[in-house]
Amino acid sequence: MAARSPPKQQRWQRRAEARPEEILEAALAEFTERGFDAARMEDVAKRAGLSKAGVYLYFPSKNLLLEALIEAKVAPIAQQVRALAEHGGNDPLGTLRMIAAIAAQKLRDADVIAVPRLVVGLSGRFPDIAEYYRTHVAEVARGALEDLIEAAMQQGSLRRADVKAVSRAMIGPFFFEAMWTHVLRGESTGAPDQDVHNYLDILLKGLEPRP
Amino acid sequence: MAARSPPKQQRWQRRAEARPEEILEAALAEFTERGFDAARMEDVAKRAGLSKAGVYLYFPSKNLLLEALIEAKVAPIAQQVRALAEHGGNDPLGTLRMIAAIAAQKLRDADVIAVPRLVVGLSGRFPDIAEYYRTHVAEVARGALEDLIEAAMQQGSLRRADVKAVSRAMIGPFFFEAMWTHVLRGESTGAPDQDVHNYLDILLKGLEPRP
DNA sequence: TGTATATAACTGTCCGGTCAGTTATATACA
DNA sequence: TGTATATAACTGACCGGACAGTTATATACA
Numbered sequence: 279m280a281a282r283s284p285p286k287q288q289r290w291q292r293r294a295e296a297r298p299e300e301i302l303e304a305a306l307a308e309f310t311e312r313g314f315d316a317a318r319m320e321d322v323a324k325r326a327g328l329s330k331a332g333v334y335l336y337f338p339s340k341n342l343l344l345e346a347l348i349e350a351k352v353a354p355i356a357q358q359v360r361a362l363a364e365h366g367g368n369d370p371l372g373t374l375r376m377i378a379a380i381a382a383q384k385l386r387d388a389d390v391i392a393v394p395r396l397v398v399g400l401s402g403r404f405p406d407i408a409e410y411y412r413t414h415v416a417e418v419a420r421g422a423l424e425d426l427i428e429a430a431m432q433q434g435s436l437r438r439a440d441v442k443a444v445s446r447a448m449i450g451p452f453f454f455e456a457m458w459t460h461v462l463r464g465e466s467t468g469a470p471d472q473d474v475h476n477y478l479d480i481l482l483k484g485l486e487p488r489p
Numbered sequence: 490m491a492a493r494s495p496p497k498q499q500r501w502q503r504r505a506e507a508r509p510e511e512i513l514e515a516a517l518a519e520f521t522e523r524g525f526d527a528a529r530m531e532d533v534a535k536r537a538g539l540s541k542a543g544v545y546l547y548f549p550s551k552n553l554l555l556e557a558l559i560e561a562k563v564a565p566i567a568q569q570v571r572a573l574a575e576h577g578g579n580d581p582l583g584t585l586r587m588i589a590a591i592a593a594q595k596l597r598d599a600d601v602i603a604v605p606r607l608v609v610g611l612s613g614r615f616p617d618i619a620e621y622y623r624t625h626v627a628e629v630a631r632g633a634l635e636d637l638i639e640a641a642m643q644q645g646s647l648r649r650a651d652v653k654a655v656s657r658a659m660i661g662p663f664f665f666e667a668m669w670t671h672v673l674r675g676e677s678t679g680a681p682d683q684d685v686h687n688y689l690d691i692l693l694k695g696l697e698p699r700p
Numbered sequence: 701t702g703t704a705t706a707t708a709a710c711t712g713t714c715c716g717g718t719c720a721g722t723t724a725t726a727t728a729c730a
Numbered sequence: 731t732g733t734a735t736a737t738a739a740c741t742g743a744c745c746g747g748a749c750a751g752t753t754a755t756a757t758a759c760a
Contacts, residue, residue, distance in 0.1 A: 288723080288724075289722090289723070289724090289740090289741080290723075290724080290739080290740060290741080291724075291725095291739090291740095292723090292724055292725060292738070292739050292740080293739085294738075294739065297739090310613060311613055311614075312613070312614055313525075313526065313610065313611065313613060313614050314526075315524065315525075315526030315527055316526055316614060318714090318715065318716090319715075319716060319717085320715080320716095328739095328740070328741085329740065329741050329742075330715095330716085330717085330741090330742095331717085331718080331719085331740070331741060331742080332739080332740055332741070334716095334717070334718080335738095335739070335740075339716085339717080340716070340717090395609060395610075395613075397672065397673075398606060398609045398610060398668065398672050399524065399606075399609060399610025399611075400524065400610075401672045401673065401674075402521060402522055402523070402524060402606075403522075403523055403524050403527060405674070408672060408673050408674060409673075409674070411673060412673040412674065412675055416669070416673055416675065417675070439687070439691065440678070440679055440684075440687065442678040442679070443662075443678055443679060443684060443687060443688055444691075446662045446665055446666060446669075446678060447658075447662045447688055447691065447692075449662075449665055450661035450662030450663070450664060450665035450666070451654075451657045451658045451660075451661030451662065452661070453661060453664070453665050453668070454657055454660055454661035454664050454665065455657055455661070457609065457664070458627070458657075461608065461609050461612045461619060462608075462612070462619055462620075462622065462623040462627055463612075463616070463619060463620070463623065464623055464627065464628070467651070467653040467654055467657060468651055468653070468654060473651075473654060476650070476651065476654060477654060477658060479695075480650065480655075480658065480692070480695035480696055481658075481691070481692070481695055482695070483694070483695040484690075484691035484692055484693070484694040484695025484696075485691055485695075499757085499758075500706080500707080500756090500757075500758095502705095502706095502758075504705090505704080505705070508705095529748085529749065529750090530749080530750065530751085531749080531750095539705095539706070539707085540706070540707050540708075541707090541708095541750090541751085542706075542707060542708080542751085542752080542753090543705080543706060543707070545750095545751070545752085546704095546705070546706075549751095550750080550751080551750070551751090
């Protein structure tokens with residue numbers, strides 16, 4: 279009797295290396311779909327393939343999980359922009375075009391947009407998160423852009439203008455496009471790559487040095 | 490004995506007419522400050538000057554309160570935009586500049602930004618709200634802008650270009666500025682009015698008809 | 701006095717976080 | 731190479747607090 283049900287599939291594996299990233303991935307998905315508050319830690323856990331208590335072995339609280347998520351998902355992008363900017367010092371205009379193309383492409387990716395969207399929703403309640411995002415992501419990327427713009431003005435390929443206003447003019451439309459399509463689910467404008475180039479043509483023509 | 494504490498300030502008044510609007514106002518404030526989920530109905534009630542159960546006399550649930558709120562706050566904006574656009578038919582460029590100035594000013598007002606911010610945060614969980622906002626505000630306003638742009642192209646004061654791309658270029662930077670200052674609490678760029686004009690100069694120069 | 705409007709007190713549920721106990725794997729040793 | 735022991739990784743069941751929504755009762759006003 280008592281046939282020891284023997285298939286004995288093991289109930290779980292030790293995978294301490296892989297867990298953190300999987301949990302972050304699951305958290306991003308849940309937070310995005312339900313919003314930070316409405317997302318349940320139990321669902322994050324289930325999605326990551328372990329138990330709720332298991333999640334707490336890696337991240338001490340829901341809030342800290344959120345912060346870790348932002349750091350992991352977004353900081354690398356800002357660093358990439360900085361690297362690009364530092365690299366392309368002697369062709370600022372060309373580098374700007376390149377960065378714009380890359381940025382526009384990233385902004386089209388729902389996973390990338392997810393984080394800033396979260397930040398928008400949470401900045402009121404968690405000022406730390408807003409500040410972290412501003413200093414570690416937004417200002418880094420924008421700063422790199424502005425260095426390039428400044429360089430272009432210095433070498434005379436752009437006419438003098440308020441650098442911050444110009445960087446805003448470069449970023450704004452793409453950011454807006456991202457919100458339009460991802461948040462409002464409105465239809466997107468034109469063919470991506472062509473689109474970016476067309477806009478930069480307009481903007482740069484508007485900023486041509488006087489003839 | 491039993492001195493019935495007699496100052497007898499009456500505990501409440503019947504004010505059925507005024508309540509709904511006051512509750513909506515309070516809800517907007519609480520939802521904005523704490524986020525929809527974290528906001529407590531009890532606080533909304535207190536802020537509106539009645540008890541929690543009182544709120545439920547007027548709005549059947551927290552979700553419905555949210556929907557009513559968005560509807561109430563959004564309709565006036567849509568109407569104003571439409572009015573502006575219809576008004577300035579024969580000087581499209583001038584009207585565009587005017588609208589840009591007004592829009593930029595509005596976007597600087599935290600109360601105005603509050604609703605779109607909520608929408609961004611909630612669009613994932615409440616697709617209805619996102620769609621309502623898109624069709625009743627976003628597309629109306631953008632459509633009006635695009636009519637003007639189209640008119641300007643037709644009369645030859647702007648060169649041909651993708652109309653949607655141009656409207657995005659007009660709106661994007663100001664939207665971005667609003668998010669930068671209100672969400673990230675970053676410092677704002679330049680003197681408001683001057684700033685708007687400078688940017689439009691650049692953009693419109695970039696769109697000048699060929700000489 | 702009757703009824704619409706208000707409240708205080710209450711209930712049920714949900715969820716973040718904890719903890720005692722279980723299982724997988726690494727290591728020591730025969 | 732096989733078995734005992736140690737420890738890291740993981741789980742299931744639970745707790746306490748918070749809060750949306752309800753109910754029973756009181757008060758203003760016609």
